[in-house]
Amino acid sequence: ILNVEQSPQSLHVQEGDSTNFTCSFPSSNFYALHWYRWETAKSPEALFVMTLNGDEKKKGRISATLNTKEGYSYLYIKGSQPEDSATYLCAFNSGGGADGLTFGKGTHLIIQP
Amino acid sequence: ETGVTQSPTHLIKTRGQQVTLRCSSQSGHNTVSWYQQALGQGPQFIFQYYREEENGRGNFPPRFSGLQFPNYSSELNVNALELDDSALYLCASSLYSGSYEQYFGPGTRLTVT
Numbered sequence: 277i278l279n280v281e282q283s284p285q286s287l288h289v290q291e292g293d294s295t296n297f298t299c300s301f302p303s304s305n306f307y308a309l310h311w312y313r314w315e316t317a318k319s320p321e322a323l324f325v326m327t328l329n330g331d332e333k334k335k336g337r338i339s340a341t342l343n344t345k346e347g348y349s350y351l352y353i354k355g356s357q358p359e360d361s362a363t364y365l366c367a368f369n370s371g372g373g374a375d376g377l378t379f380g381k382g383t384h385l386i387i388q389p
Numbered sequence: 390e391t392g393v394t395q396s397p398t399h400l401i402k403t404r405g406q407q408v409t410l411r412c413s414s415q416s417g418h419n420t421v422s423w424y425q426q427a428l429g430q431g432p433q434f435i436f437q438y439y440r441e442e443e444n445g446r447g448n449f450p451p452r453f454s455g456l457q458f459p460n461y462s463s464e465l466n467v468n469a470l471e472l473d474d475s476a477l478y479l480c481a482s483s484l485y486s487g488s489y490e491q492y493f494g495p496g497t498r499l500t501v502t
Contacts, residue, residue: 280431308489318495319393320479325489365431369489374445376422376434377491 278302280368282380289356290388296352297383299366303347310367310377311340311351320365323351356387392416393482393494401500402470410465410497412480418492420485421463423455426477426496438463439485467499475501 281300289295301309308327312320324333329344337354353360363384367377392415402408414421420439424432434447438457452468461482467474477498481491 310489310491312493320493322490322492327489367431374437374439376424376437376445376447377432378434379424379431381429381431 278368278370278378280366280378280380282364282366282383284383285381286384286386288386288388289353291356291358293356294352294354295356295385296350297364297385299349299351299380301347301349301366301368301378302370303345305370306344306368307371308369309342309344309349310369311349312365312367314363314365314382315361323364353385356385358387358389361385361387393480393492395478395480395494395497397497398495399498399500401502403502404470404472406470407466407468408470408499410467410478410480410499412463412465412482412494414461414463414480414482415492418482418484419461420483421457421461422481422483422491423463423465424479424481425449426479427473428476432479435465470501472501475499 311323314320324340326342331342339352342349363382365382367379394413396411422437423435426432435449437445441457454466456464477496479496481493483491
């Protein structure tokens with residue numbers, strides 16, 4: 277059974293501050309690591325798909341890093357804004373598309389004005 | 390906007406009944422995956438359909454079944470509903486079975502009483 281852990285479970289951050297959270301996953305049989313942003317009552321939105329050890333990806337104020345050898349990924353948000361409030365999910369893919377994604381429980385981020 | 394739509398938005402059923410949930414994939418996508426998200430958990434992979442055939446399945450009993458149609462839309466059927474089937478059901482479409490990118494719909498909230 278694959279285990280994907282995210283920490284912290286929830287996070288309150290002051291507007292303008294930067295923050296980061298962690299996803300840990302099995303270091304064997306790695307295929308891809310996904311980050312999703314999920315606002316209440318909307319569809320999960322794909323942020324990044326990371327496939328190579330050492331990958332770093334950036335989209336605006338959000339960036340992510342990947343370490344497949346030790347089995348972790350960090351998501352960073354710089355200069356948090358109220359619209360960043362959402363649940364951030366990571367998902368591990370071990371064997372290509374047919375195995376589906378194994379999700380963590382998510383980090384619930386609340387940005388306080 | 391991902392282009393993946395699901396219906397209905399909400400549904401209430403009684404234990405023992407059967408339910409059908411529907412998903413329309415993003416245009417051009419031939420693969421659809423279904424996930425169940427129970428309260429407080431991350432989404433769990435149910436199964437995947439590629440070109441109208443099931444080609445991957447998670448740890449769900451046979452009373453969870455699906456169909457994919459020639460236009461690549463999909464159905465999830467659940468027979469003999471149990472209280473624990475109460476959850477948010479998400480579908481995700483992708484361009485092909487091994488694709489890294491999966492695009493999610495907003496989900497169907499199923500309540501079993």
